[in-house]
Amino acid sequence: MKNIPKQIVILGGGTAGWMTANLMHKRWQGLGVEITLIESTVEGTVGVGEGTTPFIQSFFDSIDVSESEWMPEANATYKCGISFPNWSTKTGYDNYFHPFYSHVDTAQVEHFFNNANFRREGMDTHAHPDDYFVTSALARQCRAPISQVSKGQRLDYGYHFDAELLGRYLKRIGTGRGVKHVDDKVVEVVGDNKGNIDRLILAGGEHVYGDFFVDCSGFKGLLIQQTLGEQLKDYSHYLFNNRAVAIQTPLSQQDSLSSETVSQALSAGWAWKIPLANRFGNGYVYSGEHITAEQAETELRAHLGDASKDAKALHLQWKVGRVSNHWKGNCVAIGLSQGFLEPLEAPMLNVIQQTLEQFVKYFETGEFTNQYQTIFNEEVNHLIDGTRDYLQAHYLLNSRVDSPYWRECRDNPVMSTSLKNIINGWISTGSFDAVLRDNLHNQAYFKTSWYCILAGMGHFNPVSKRGSRIAARNHQKAKQACEVEASRYVDHQQHIDSQKAASND
Ligand SMILES: Cc1cc2nc3c(=O)[nH]c(=O)nc-3n(C[C@H](O)[C@H](O)[C@H](O)COP(=O)(O)OP(=O)(O)OC[C@H]3O[C@@H](n4cnc5c(N)ncnc54)[C@H](O)[C@@H]3O)c2cc1C
Structure with missing residues (x-):
């Protein structure tokens, strides 16, 4: 195939970036494609995203890593579903x-x-x-x-994990298998006059050229939004929550290890409680138009009780919405760069996985051209809107x-x-x-x-x-x-x- 890209450059080393690097490398290593992932460890990752849906099972299968390998590394636990206390008063x-x-x-x-x-x-x-x-x-x-x-068919179940640790694990697997890793900040993105990306310029002065670029740069969407001009379609009139505060707490000695996420309604949103092997991940997802960040933190700490006393709080905010063209020119956006709804039902890693798998499928079927770009974008939009x-x-x-x-x-x-x-x-x-x-x-x-x-x-x-x-x-x-x-x-x-x-x- 004459169009096979020689160089694929992924910008971002969060969960989206490392999932992408591992899958693309697995699929295309035999074709002579070099995968480079650039991330700034100084900038860091979003640091949350600890719950999944069952679809993720097939992702780990597709990159040949077993539960017994990755789960202990990420302090992961099993997830049977989600409970929703206090949403209904009936x-x-x-x-x-x-x-x-x-x-x-x-x-x-x-x-x-x-x-x-x-x-x-x-x-x-x-x-x-x-x-x-x-x-x-x-x-x-x-x-x-x-x-x-029974050793027969696996149940459909999800996982809880420490996002930071899973990222580290996927990075080790990816780099061990041949993904090239660069730790530096991208300070400039240079486009060409056809609506494509030409190269990324790093703080250290290096110019990184690529035939195809993947934007996994998180909320800022450095390539798809800031460079190629894709606008977020605003969904804040459908979903009001646009902020969260997250606090980690220790496991209590008396509690059995639960296998569910708890999503409990509070005064202006809902609180998650995710059991990991070594701690709980907790957070309050709320509407910034209804309460302040300070009020949210106070309410979450009251909800968590003594366990949260000396724990640090991480405050986050986002714009609710999505881009319409996730694949544009020689760039595809995967992860928070595509937009974000909110963490309820933990659907975003599924969006990442589906976007990635569909992109790989259509890119291959179209012999590494943009032939299936329109249908791909429609399918991703359909998934996010649904x-x-x-x-x-x-x-x-x-x-x-x-x-x-x-x-x-x-x-x-x-x-x-x-x-x-x-x-x-x-x-x-x-x-x-x-x-x-x-x-x-x-x-x-x-x-x-x-x-x-x-x-x-x-x-x-x-x-x-x-x-x-x-x-x-x-x-x-x-x-x-x-x-x-x-x-x-x-x-x-x-x-x-x-x-x-x-x-x-
Ligand atoms: C409060 C909250 C809770 C969530 N909970 C869940 C959940 O339970 N389940 C779920 O599926 N999803 C959840 N999500 C979404 C999930 O966290 C993300 O989809 C997932 O972590 C992927 O993030 P990412 O890799 O796209 O971005 P990030 O983790 O933000 O990574 C961005 C990367 O880009 C790099 N970068 C950015 N700019 C530059 C630059 N100029 N130069 C070099 N590198 C750069 C950063 O250093 C980083 O490595 C949650 C999100 C939020 C906000």
């Missing part, structure tokens, strides 16, 4: 768990869909998602999603009355037509599956996630009919089956300890 619905759905749930999930639909019709039926998924039971029992008995809708659904469905923030979130008239159809379709008496069939092509999340959020928040009309015995029996059957299946999985703490011990041998 009786019986003050918390729900968004599970990672797997093949082991196939037998029970239909009972959940059926009972939720009975409840939508006004029947007095149990329709809370927590009793119908194995990963929910695993999280309740503080187990890892690793079976003690993700935005699912995140916004959390705010629209909240029933809190304690602050103007939550009322404004709930009353927000700005939403996509497809999201409006889904929410209205749920509360109508028609078939919700038909509504999903007509709208999911505009969405990024699947049927199970929509049922879980709508039922989990208790978004139902009042009960008007007696429940059926069959529905009650099916609920009990599902609950018991999930608890029994979960009891066959390993204890989370023991599994993480044995992984660590094996990695020290």
Whole structure:
């Protein structure tokens, strides 16, 4: 192929940069492509981003690193899903768990869909998602999603990890395999007159030329935004949160190691709690239009109690939105340079991975030309916009009355037509599956996630009919089956300890 780039230059050594470097090197090393990653360790990385969705499993597979290798290095733990305390004030619905759905749930999930639909019709039926998924039971029992008995198909699960340590690990793997690494600051980007990037000039004076450039420079988007002029499409009218404060706390000796992220609603946003092997990652994601950074830090410290007393706080802010052309000229943006929504549901590493994998696929299929640029950009926009809708659904469905923030979130008239159809379709008496069939092509999340959020928040009309015995029996059957299946999985703490011990041998 005559267009194979000889030099690919990645700007940025955060999670996005090192994921990109490892995957591109793996795919193209045999073609004689040299991958160079430039980062300024003085500038540093964003330093957060500790939760994932299950898709990341396939990323580690694709670069040939096993859990037993990378997890102990990043103080990683397993993630079965996310719980959402205090988003809903409806009786019986003050918390729900968004599970990672797997093949082991196939037998029970239909009972959940059926009972939720009975409840939508006004029947007095149990329709809370927590009793119908194995990963929910695993999280309740503080187990890892690793079976003690079956060596068959893996469950869909995610991870929690220390972003800094994972970055270091990926850097060691990448450089060990042949990625060239330069630690210096880019002080100037030189473009050509065709809308491409020609070279990067480093503080040390070196000029770095490339055939193709990847912008992983974080929020500033040095190449895609500042040099090639891509503007962020503003999504702040969909999602109000634009700031966060993060504080790390020690693990408490008494607690079992949990396998869930907790996303608890506070007065002007929500707080995450992520269990790592050696500490908790915590943070408060909030709207800077509703409270100040100081108020947010005070509220988070009160929420965390004594554990946060001497801990440092990291304050962050961002513009909510995305670029429209993630691939422009000889540059593709991957990571925060593409834009950012917010950390709810931890979807951004998935956006990074999908952007990267789709780019690699289309670049190869188009024989390293820009042939598939338009379709690639459309697909990435579709993924981000679909993700935005699912995140916004959390705010629209909240029933809190304690602050103007939550009322404004709930009353927000700005939403996509497809999201409006889904929410209205749920509360109508028609078939919700038909509504999903007509709208999911505009969405990024699947049927199970929509049922879980709508039922989990208790978004139902009042009960008007007696429940059926069959529905009650099916609920009990599902609950018991999930608890029994979960009891066959390993204890989370023991599994993480044995992984660590094996990695020290
Ligand atoms: C509060 C918060 C919580 C989050 N939580 C999650 C989560 O739970 N799950 C999830 O999936 N995502 C989460 N994210 C998003 C996630 O953190 C990022 O998507 C991920 O870390 C990738 O960041 P990045 O590599 O694009 O940018 P960064 O980590 O910011 O890296 C940018 C890199 O570019 C380099 N650089 C910049 N300018 C120059 C220059 N001039 N010269 C040389 N080098 C330069 C920097 O030194 C750095 O190496 C969260 C984000 C925030 C803000």
